[in-house]
Amino acid sequence: MLRVSDLSVDYSGAVALSEASLEVNDGEVVGVIGNNGAGKTTLLKAISGTVARRGEIEMDNKVISGLPAHEIPAHGIGHVPEGRRLFPYLSVEDNLALGAYSQTQAHSDDFERVYALFPRLKERRRQQAGTLSGGEQQMAAIARALMLRPKLLMLDEPSLGLAPVIVDQIYNTIAQLGKSGFTILLAEQNVAECLEVSSRAYVLQTGSIIRSGPSQELQKSDAIRQAFLGI
Amino acid sequence: MAGASEVAGDERTVERGRPWRRQELWPWAAFMVVFGLMPVLYSAPYQHNIAVLICLTALMATGWNLLGGFTGQISLGHALFFGVGAYTVTVGELRIGLNPWLGMLLGAAIAVAVSMIVGLPVFRLRGHYFSIATIAVGEIAFLIFLNWQFVGAAGGLSIPIKEDSLLELQFSGQHKWEYYYLAAGLLLLALVATQLILKSRTGYYLAAIREDQEAAASVGIPVARYKQIALSFSAATVAIAGAFFAQYVLFVDPVSVLELAISIQITIAAVLGGVKSMWGPVIGAAVLLSLTETARLYLGGTGEALNLVAYGLLVMLIAAFEPNGLIGLAQRFRRPRNTRGQR
Amino acid sequence: MEVFAQTIVSGLLLGAVLGLIAVGLTLIFGVVDIVNFAHGEFLMVGMYIAFFAWRLWGVDPLFSIPLAALGVGILGVISYLTFVRHAMRGTLLSQIFVTFGLLIFLRGLAQALFSSNFRGVQGSILGDVGLSVGGVSVPGPQLAAAVGSLIATSAIGWFVWRTRMGKALMATSQDREAAAMLGINPHRMFALAWFIGGIATGVAAALIVSYQPVHPNSGIAYGLPAFMIVALGGFGSIGGALAAAFLVGLIENIAGFYLPTEYKELWIFVLFLIVVIARPQGLLGRR
Known part of the structure; x- marks a missing residue:
């Protein structure tokens, strides 16, 4: 459904995202994990066109990387931004x-x-x-x-700043949405929760995707456990 | 141009001041030649008048620009200081027989005092709020002087005509070249002072404040104090221009020295020339007044209106497409195309 | 007592008109983040439109309201598309001076086209009409202007709070980027804000011209108070602008009566300074 190839973003000279490539298939829940500042928000914003980007983004085989932000939703991408950003x-x-x-x-x-x-x-x-x-x-x-x-729902840090009980509630809903067939791209610092609901995940570090794989495998990986889960 | 990175990069030299580079010297030479020869080039009396007004407008705009351009605090009420200078000289001469040169100095001192009273509240505001508050301050001054009998109210005050003398700053000659060279001298002084400030530690602080007040404060720059320093210099310079102007036309009233239009005139010259360079206000004043004069000369009354149309358009064009003014425009042609785009 | 009632009534009448002008200004600022310093000149343009509709075709200003509204609305859109759009991306200096340039341009244009003469509408429908209640006189044109302004202000309120497009406009003013993520085209919203801001001013202009002559500098008398009102009410706050407009109308009239009249405009600026310094976000401002 969504195919991203070599997506890069610069913020006034500093590289925020460097040649990231990823794919989200129909009905999948895909996670993007990484520390604060790893480029998760930049990745989602690049897809929804709210930052200037280079590289190619395809949605249902249509190239959308040249479109301004307000034309992206018409292609079925719903973005829940970091910090909720309600009116x-x-x-x-x-x-x-x-x-x-x-x-x-x-x-x-x-x-x-x-x-x-x-x-x-x-x-x-x-x-x-x-x-x-x-x-x-x-x-x-x-x-x-x-x-x-939306055909694709992008969620940016839905657990940010919420009490654990509420985080559980939100993640129950996300899991429920995933089971009912929604395609979801989920960026999270809360690695444990993210790997729990996703089937596959990408690991971002300082703007580059350094690893990807089935979430269950990543959960077992020592490197991931040490880097993000503090075990 | 002078972003935070440049400030950081040159930090070693701050203590001893920035060294002079050769390309910084040629504008001074050009200034000396052009302003030195202006009365020779323009020999008709009406042209001398324009030459004097160019110097005074450049002087005001240079004063404004240290605060507006270099510190990023866009004041739209600087007519206040122009008026303070003009009224101090006039009232001083009329009421206590004060010498005009002393009156000029006193005017500058009063302007600094007023700027401190005004600065305290308005500097708490940022961005558009600051600018609108300065309009309010300017209007308050205008309305007070418009109705204040002691200073002549709406009718204004005239300075009595005396014998020609440098001491009394009065010259009756039609050619006006005495006034011209004195005004040009004051402008030169203001430019030298501006250059010294920009080369000193203060100059770096002001640039840092313009780029980002919070960041400047977080690295320990006393933001409030340096904004006040910029305002004080600015106020004193504009007041000197006001004092000279009153002495030059021998008349002062609220409409000619305190109206919002004067505040706009002060800023427009700087914006037109380019606020990122200390030469911008000088070039802006020269272009602005030459344009005005040419339009008036060839088109009469309609010329005045068409002149407004033209320079309104020019200001819009500059704001929209070339924020560095005429200087930025000139650099655009000089520089190879691909190195442009540093905003 | 009667005199006091008279100052109150006059203050409210003035406040209603100032409110409509300020609502247009605050709407533009709220959405576009630019103070339209040429707002008073927009009013002047609207007054000329209504004046010439009367002069050339004998249309009473009351009936040329739609024409003036549309004319100034289009002026707003053109201003946005030609220059403001580009200045928005620039520094604060560009943002301030683009509309200052517009102010100078419009004044010069009016002066070149129509000279500096005062031009007033004579014998308007409401010219001789007037109410007198218990010693308080209410001139017809001013009453019509106040009522018309309130109707127009309510219509704008209805538009921005009740319609889909209006809500999109408010959404853009509250969070431009989040609005774009929902498919709301910010550029269209910016142009729309200038259009509506222009319409509000055009309506006010046609209402005012029945009792006040127009000349190239007649905008400033309303423009200056409008800036103060918008800042007083809190930039971008429609309710705040309306409340502040009535406050300013009342203060100008009450101060003009009890304090030396020549200083009556002074108190508005003094009040403004006191309020914004004590409460920089304005009376009802949110930022």
Whole structure:
């Protein structure tokens, strides 16, 4: 579904991502793990066009690497950015409605679908998004991306800054989405959780993909365990 | 151009000041030649008037630019300091018979004092807020002087005409060359002072503040103090220009020295020429006033309006496409194409 | 007491009109991050449109509101597409001076085309109409301007908070990048903000021209207070701008009555400085 070849990003001279290549197939949950500053966020932003990039990105065999950010969602890529990035002064419902902006028409049953997934959001739908708790904001951000009916859902650090209980909840939902057939690209510092829900994963270090493989194998790898799991 | 990396790279030389490079000397030579010969080139009396105004505008813009261009604090209320200088000379002469040269110095001193009162609150603001606050400060001064009887209110004040003398800074000759050389001398002084500041440690601090105030503060630069230093220098320079202007036209009123239009005029000359170079304001003032004069001369009243159209367009073009002004434009032609694009 | 009531009424009438102008300005700033220093000149252009509609075709300013609105709206879009778009990527200096250049340009153009003369609409429909309630007189044109401004402001509020496109506009003002990730084209939103900001100003212009003459510099009288109002209310805050506009209208009238009248405009700037220094994000600002 998604094929990325030799993707590079420079931030005013400094290399943030260097010739990264990866692939995400239909129905897969693929992880991208790495430390803070390894280039995970840059990788996802390069795919969704919010940073200037070199290299080729193909989505369903269409080259999308030359497109500006706002034309990417129409190709079925939903990006849940790092830090959730809700519109804080719009209501939860307006945030969700804007998620479907690139659709020619919003589907009313989509609201029901995401509210079924996150019942809390239905209770809070009239509230300003900025007043939600961190966990609720993460749910709303995922819900907003789901409103797009994405073929590929990209999640950037969904566990960042959340209490462990909430992290579990979010990951249950991600696992549930994966089982129901969603294709997901998940960037995480929380390596344990990420390898748990993904089938394959790529390891990023200082802007380069240094390793990839089935998540179960990576979980067993001593190098990975030492580098990320502190064992 | 003078980014943070350059600041860091030259750190060793900071203590002893930056050494002079040969290519930095030729603008001085060019300045001396052009400004020295200006009265010879322009012999008609109306051209002398323009030459004097070019010097004064360049002087104001040079003062503004240390704060606006080199420190990145875009003030839109500098007419305040122009007015302070102009009114100090006039009121001093009228009320206590103060010598105009002393009045000029006193005006600069008062401007520095005023800049400290003003700087304290407005420097707490950043970006657009700072600029709009400076407009408010300028307007407050304008409205106060417009209604203050002691300084002549809306009617303004006239400086009594005296015998020609350097001491009294009055010359009745139509050619105005005395005024011209004095104004050019003041401009030269301001340029030398600016150069010395830019070459000193202060210059680096100001550049660091322009690039990133937080970063500057985090490496221990006393940001508030250095912003105030830039403002004080700026205020004093503009006040001197104001004092000279009042003495030159022998009349002062709020509309001619304190209006928002004056603040804009001060900044536009710098922006037009290029704020990243100390020569930008000089070139900007020369182009701006020559343009104005030519339009007025050949087109009369409509010329004044068309001149506004032209230089409004020029300012928009520069803001949108060449932020380094006419100097940036010139460099664009001089440099090979592929080395451009450092913003 | 009657006099006091009169100053209150006059203050509210002025506040409503200033509110519409400031809402246009704050909307542009909120979305595009640029202060339109030529906003007063936009108003001047709108006033000329309405004036000439009356002069050439005998159309009362009240009926040329759509024309003035559209004209200034288009002016806003053109300003964005030609210069502002490029200056946005530049430094703060570019962002400030691009609209300063526009201000000078528009003033010069008006002066070249129409001379510096004052031009006023005579015998407008509302010219002689007026209310008088318990000694408080309310002139018709000013009342119509206030009511018209409130209607237009409400319409803008409805647009930005209730329609899909308006919500996309607000989303862009709150987080440009996140909005783009949802497929919202930022450039279209920027142009839209300039269009709506222009429309608001054009409506105000046609309303004002029934009772105030126009000349090349007539924008400044409304432009300057509008900058103060927008900063007072908090840049980008529509509600804040509206509240601050009424505050400014009231203060100008009350101060003009109880304190020396020649200083009546002074207090707005003083109030502005006190507020922004105590609370740099403005009265209702969020940033």
